[in-house]
Amino acid sequence: MYISKLSLFQFKNYETLNLSFDTKINCIAGENGAGKTNLLDALYYLSMSKSYFLSIDAQNILHNQNMMMIKANFHIAEENFEIYCGVQIGQKKILKVNDLIYSKITEHIGRFPVVMIAPNDQNLIAEGSEERRKFLDSMIAQTDSEYLQNLIYYNHYLSQRNALLKQNTTFDKALIEMYDHYLLDFGEKITQKRQNFIKEFLPIFQKNYDFLTQKKESCHFEYKADFLSKNFKNNFYQALQKDIILKRTTFGTHKDDIIFFIDNYSLKKYGSQGQQKSFLIALKLAQYEIIYQKKQIKPILLLDDIFDKLDDFRIQQLIKLVNDDHFGQIFVTDARPERTLQIFATINIQPTIFKIENGKVVK
Ligand SMILES: Nc1ncnc2c1ncn2[C@@H]1O[C@H](COP(=O)(O)OP(=O)(O)O)[C@@H](O)[C@H]1O
Ligand SMILES: [Mg+2]
Numbered sequence: 001m002y003i004s005k006l007s008l009f010q011f012k013n014y015e016t017l018n019l020s021f022d023t024k025i026n027c028i029a030g031e032n033g034a035g036k037t038n039l040l041d042a043l044y045y046l047s048m049s050k051s052y053f054l055s056i057d058a059q060n061i062l063h064n065q066n067m068m069m070i071k072a073n074f075h076i077a078e079e080n081f082e083i084y085c086g087v088q089i090g091q092k093k094i095l096k097v098n099d100l101i102y103s104k105i106t107e108h109i110g111r112f113p114v115v116m117i118a119p120n121d122q123n124l125i126a127e128g129s130e131e132r133r134k135f136l137d138s139m140i141a142q143t144d145s146e147y148l149q150n151l152i153y154y155n156h157y158l159s160q161r162n163a164l165l166k167q168n169t170t171f172d173k174a175l176i177e178m179y180d181h182y183l184l185d186f187g188e189k190i191t192q193k194r195q196n197f198i199k200e201f202l203p204i205f206q207k208n209y210d211f212l213t214q215k216k217e218s219c220h221f222e223y224k225a226d227f228l229s230k231n232f233k234n235n236f237y238q239a240l241q242k243d244i245i246l247k248r249t250t251f252g253t254h255k256d257d258i259i260f261f262i263d264n265y266s267l268k269k270y271g272s273q274g275q276q277k278s279f280l281i282a283l284k285l286a287q288y289e290i291i292y293q294k295k296q297i298k299p300i301l302l303l304d305d306i307f308d309k310l311d312d313f314r315i316q317q318l319i320k321l322v323n324d325d326h327f328g329q330i331f332v333t334d335a336r337p338e339r340t341l342q343i344f345a346t347i348n349i350q351p352t353i354f355k356i357e358n359g360k361v362v363k
Contacts, residue, residue, distance in 0.1 A: 001112065001297050002329040003043060007071045010062040011045075012038040013359035022352035025322070025330050025344060029337035030356035036333035039356065040116065040302040042070045043331065046083045047114035047300065048138065049095050049105050057087045066090075074112050076297060083112065106149065110142040113299035115288045117306055121280045125268050129257035136258065139287050140197050143294040147193050154186040158254055165247045176240070184233060187253040191227040194256065198223045204289050209282035212317050217263045219279060225256045277309055281318075288327070298328030305333055307340065315343060323347045 002024075008017040013035045028036045037053075041060075044052045051060050061068040067088040074081045084096040095102050102108055123131045141148040161179040164171050202220060209219050229235055239251035260267035262275050271279065291299050307315060321327060322344075334340040337353050344351050355363040 001074060001076045001300060003300060004073045004075060006039075006042065008042055008069070010065045010068040011042055011070055012060055012062065012068075014038065014042075015062060015359060017359070017361065019354065019361060021329070021331075023329060025332070025349060025351035027337055027340045027351040027353045028331060028333045028356060029335070029340075029353055030333075031335060034356040035359045036335075036356055037118070037304050038359075039354075040118075040304055040331055040333060043072065043300060044114055044116055044302060045070055046072050046074075046085055047112045049085065049093070049108055052116050052118065053120070057093055058089050061087060061089065076112075081112070106141075106152065107145065109148055110145060110295070113142050113291045113295060113297055114302060115284055115291070115299045116302040116304065117281060117284045118302075118304040119309065121284070122276070124280060124283070125260065125271070125276055129255070132258045133254075133256055135283075136194060136197070136256075139201075139290070140193060142291055144193065147190070150186045150189050150193075154183065154190055154253060157182040157186070158249055158252070162248050165243055165249070180236070183249070183252055184236060187227050190253045191225045191256070194225065194253075195223055195228065198258070201286060201290055205282055205286035208285040208289070209278060212278045212282055212285075212314050213275075214313075217275070219260070219262050219267070219282075221258050221260045223256070223258055225253065226251050227253055274311070278314065281306075281310075281314070285321070301327050301330045303330060303332040305335070307332070307334055307343065319343060319347055322349070 003021055004023070006017070006019045006021065008014040010016075017039075028039050030036050041051050041053060045060070050057065054060055067086065069084065069086040071082065071084045074083055081097050082099075084094070084099075086094040093105065095105050095108055097108070097111075124135055137148075137151060141151070157179050161176065161183065164175060164179070198221075205221075206219065226232060226235070236251050239249075242250050260271075260279060262271050262279070265271075267276060267279055288299055288301065291297075306318075310318070322330065332340055332351070337355070340351060341353070353363070354361050
């Protein structure tokens, strides 16, 4: 899959922008704050119908304006798709493919897959379990639409149940029972899918980690889920007393986590910076691979400031993948484009360079 053209209107720091891309490697150059990351985010937006960085749509509108739009032409095999996303304050977001408006935006997820590798991926290790669940969810959602639907239902009943627990009055027992029924039902399905996915994902991740690091150490991760416990239904019902006191649902799929290990020690606590970086990149390369396996579409690869973060060896390994035709279209940002050019020159590839200044393309 590749993107041929992009138009932006009032997206973040871009007032208007029209660009045509190379089908292979595009390098976005420019100083800090120019808009390099924002450009990658616009492409991510069209794929996932949201920003990689800001969860509220309106925050992506150019300051002091009330609407934005992103439009691009995607190509899969012989087919062409014009994807349009429009956000206007106070109105429902519009997402269209070839002028057809989605009634459910979730139907779009996974049709035009994308993988982003960005500096803030470090949050996957450093932050709480929510970050890791989001990563897992967005990966599974891109390959399984039923999963996303189940997740939306689960979160809906979870917030209803929590709202009920927050009321101080003695609450409706039948209502709690109904919410419990749905949470258990959807929660079990979600847990099952997460567990199956991780089983498939882990060896692909390990292969990529070994490739990047030359098998310097062993690494793995474990899926932790309340609903994997033996008497999870009982435990769930028993947690009600605690839930009433704490006024929130304390047991369930919304608590799941993935624990990362290097040589059987916690990556977060004991992993060196280099190990953590390799781990993150291997996770993303595995994400790329598993999406490709399942959909037979090469995702768009968005590499944000990646060369800043990697040592020479790992850059070489990544470049090998580019050379092997492992990837399709790639977008890389770099404040120092000479470096990107030099790296790609080693495999006789000349990327197309776009120089950005203050939300404008100057070359
Ligand atoms: N909604 C917005 N409206 C206007 N400018 C924005 C908005 N969101 C971010 N920006 C601006 O975009 C710039 C950052 O762009 P970014 O793509 O992160 O730069 P870089 O080239 O360093 O990757 C900052 O100057 C920031 O203020
Ligand atoms: Mg940036």
